[in-house]
Structure formats: C-alpha cells, structure tokens
Amino acid sequence: MSKNRRKKPSTHRRKPSALTHRVVKVRRLPAPADIDVEAVWYLVATNPQKERRAQLGLEFRGYKTFLPSYAKEVKSGRQIKEVTRPLFPGYLLVNLAGQPWYPIRQVDGVHRIITNDLKPLALPEGAMKEIVRLSHEEQDLAPQPWAQQLQEGAQARVAKGPFASFLSTVVAVLPNGRAQVLVDIFGRATEVELELLYLEAV
Template sequence: MKIPAALDWYAVSTKPKCEDIAVRGLERLKATTFLPLYTEEVRRRCKRITKMRRLFPGYVFIGLAPWHMPWQAICEVNGVHGVVSFGRVPALIPGAIITGLQAAHIMGSFDIQPQIVTYRPGADVRITDGPFAGFPARVHEARGTDKIAVLFSIFGSSERIIELQLDDLALVA
C-alpha cells in the first residue's frame, strides 16, 4: 500500500477488536487507512502457529486530504469509537511518523521472532509449564526442532525420561 504524501494523518479509536470493521467503513468514506500488524509465533494445542496481531490495538490511522475532513461521518462509522483529539481538535500525526511506521511494517521490523535456545545434554533446566512446573530436570537429548527429552526425578524416585516442549523449559543459571 502506497501512502500519498499530501494527506493529513490522524488516529481513530476503535471499539474493542473492531479495527478491521472500522477500516472497511473508513475506506468507504474514501479515507486512506493504515493498520500496522505484526506476526507472532504462538503455541496452540501443542502446535506452533503464526498469528497476525495489531501493533496498536484499538487504533487505526487515517489519512485525509486537508480540505476533506468529515469528522461526524468518521465518528458514525461502524466500529469507530472516536477520533483521538486534544480537547475538540483532532490530533494531527506528522506524515513522517506514518511513513516510518509503514516502512518498518513492510520490512517486518515489528514481527516477533521466536527465541532459539540450545540445550546441551547434561544441562540443568527448570520445568516452567505443565503439571511438573517448578521442578528441576536435566537435559537428555533433543527430539526434533521443538521437543526435548529430560531426565526427571520426583520425590527422590529414580530418574525417568519425559518429553517436553522447548517452551516448557528454562535454563538454570
């Protein structure tokens, strides 16, 4: 999406989780919109998935020509809560800020990359999630890219090998 330089930029507050609805409505009013997103890898049901998230939840940027500012119509768009203002004057956002945000958005600068931690066999770790959270363990071997086998002892019993997700472990310093 190319942003025209001759626009005045403003922030519009949206109703909770209604950014997409607000964008569609604002675009019907011929406003240029910008909704910066980022990707994040999350775990759902033991699988890693990539989710698109809003960089500024609850806000959308709109670009309007200086002679075309239909504030009343903007506030009546479905999903819009109001225009961010100082008193009764809508807050103008410098175009350079929007241009910088868009450039960073296109380059993926806001995307969250998963942390890659390497566990060596014999390293002491602490289990951080699940029924054994808080218990110490020792790395036995890596199994694939996202699982690890650890030696685990509970209540002084003999050590057993259990398989855990990498996200469920933390190195002990």
Template sequence: MAMEPGSRWYVVQTQVNAEVKAAAGLVRQGFGTYLPRYQKRRSHARKVELVPRPLFPRYLFVAIDVAAQRWRAIQSTLGVSHLVCVGDRPAAVEHGVIDALKSREDEAGFVALARRPAFSPGDKVRIVEGAFVDSLALVEDVSDQHRVAVLLNLLGRQVRVFVGTGLITAA
C-alpha cells in the same frame, strides 16, 4: 487506499479487536486508512504459528482533508470508538511518522520489529508472562533464539525452567 492531496494523517481509536472492521467502514466512506500490522509468534498446543496483529492495538490511521471531507462521520463508523482530537479538532500525526512505519514493512506488508536483545548465561531477567510472572531469574543457557533456560529460586533452591525469549526481559 492512497492519500488524497490536501489530506493529513489522523488517529482513530477503535473498539476492542475492531481495527479491521473500523478500517473497512472508513474505506467505504471514502477515507484512506493505514493499519500497521506485524507478525506475532503464537504457541498453542505444541504448534507455533505467525498471526497478524495490529502494531498499535485499538488504533489506526485515517487520511482526512479536514477542509473538504465530512470528518465528523468518522465518530459514528462501525468499530470506531472516536477520532483522537485536541479540543474540537482532530489531532494530526506529525509528518514522516507514517512514511517511517511504511519503510519498515516487509514484502507482505507487515512491519518488521527489531529483534529482542540476545540473552547470555549469567544475565539477570524478569519473567513478564505466564505462571512465574514478575519472578526474577538468572539465565543459565540459551538453547536457541526462541527458548532460554533460566534458574528460578523456588522454595529455597534453584529450579531450571525453559521459557520463550518473548516471556522475559532484562531485570
């Protein structure tokens, strides 16, 4: 929904996994909303798929004309936890933030995220998810843009493990 003249963007915190439900309830009440989403790569049972996920889990933006709209109704909207406020007034988002997010959207409306830095053999990395979480490793080989062979020190010897690039970060 387009933003009305006199409106500004504000932040709404939603209940867990209720961003879409909260946005729909706010639109029904006549508020403009913006829920930036991105495509997350998910691997499950040897199948890789892209699934839409909120860019800011549990948050969405709502356009409000504070002088003309009954913004307190937002607090009781289904899926909404609360409107982010400073004192007793809603906290406005700085000008340009929403436009900057929208400018990064692709043709399908998803925010394009920056590619992860490429890893090279010899780089020290930390595993951030999975069975070896918080383990330090050394990059041995980069098989493609999604998988990396790393060497882990396990029981006094180096063991080669293949991990997704999304599961490691520079150490």
C-alpha cells in the same frame, strides 16, 4: 456408597491453558505500496478488538486508512497457526483526503477520532514515514544482553522508532527477540510489540 463406583466423566470442556500456546515466529506486515506518507494522517481510537471492522467501515465510506499489523505463528500442541494482530491495539490511522471528519464517529467499530481543541489531531511530521519504514524493516536484530534478562513489570525506555523516548512497562518477553510492552499513547496505556533492540535501561 461403594468405593469402587466410578465417577461419571465430566461433560465440562476445560479451556486450554495459555501456557500450552507458544509464539514461534513474528513478522511485521508491510504497509501498502501506494500509501501516501506525505499526506496528513490522523489517529482513530476504536472499540476493543474492532480495529479491522472500523477500518472496513471507514474504507467503505471512502476514507484512506492504514492499520499497522504483525503476524505471529502460534504453536499449540502439534499445530501451528498464524494469527494477525494490530501493532497498536485500539488505534488505526486515517487520511481524510479532503473529506469531513465528523462522520467518522458514526462508523461501526470507531470509538472516536483523537482531537485537540475540538479539531482532529494530526500525527507529528515524519511520524507516518517512520511507521511505514518500520513495517518494511528487516527484523533480525540482536537484543542488548541486559534486555534478555527483562522480566514482567520491568521499566524500560524506548530508544528507537515512533515511540522513541517513551517510558514503557514490560508485559512479556517473547522467544523471538521481541517484547510486549505498555506505552502511554495519548493518555492511554497501549500494548505494543517491539524489538528488544529498541529498549534501553532506565
């Protein structure tokens, strides 16, 4: 075989590496102005990456819902695009408003409604107010100096917000003063994004 024979170009398209993507900006999406924080809200677990589908299905059936979300600008090469992500992946909030809860289980995208003794488990008093407040809070926060040295796998305690006093494991420190952490919510490790200011050393 000739050493000068050229190799045929590969037809297999290589997937872009995650390292080529960089988060350049993150902002929380405000809660709807008409959300009733005084109502009783319940937690619904969704199928993986089906939070929006579950929300649309529940609203179609007349339930009031809230899906806390954030938007991030991601730079890949020269392109910047904005993507929306749930703040609490795998969960959304629902207000029954007098409607029965058991039909929720039949909605497309819903895995189950969180229960206790076979009854829906309501959010603790004041939790909904705090979640809504956080969605409107200014985000220009200065992280503690030690937090800037956090690395993947480090342990940190959540000092503020609805997850206050929870222990977390750092997944990634973002270049915008925030960190992706794993928090144990109702017995399930859930990835959420928090300000570094909200984390303190264990």
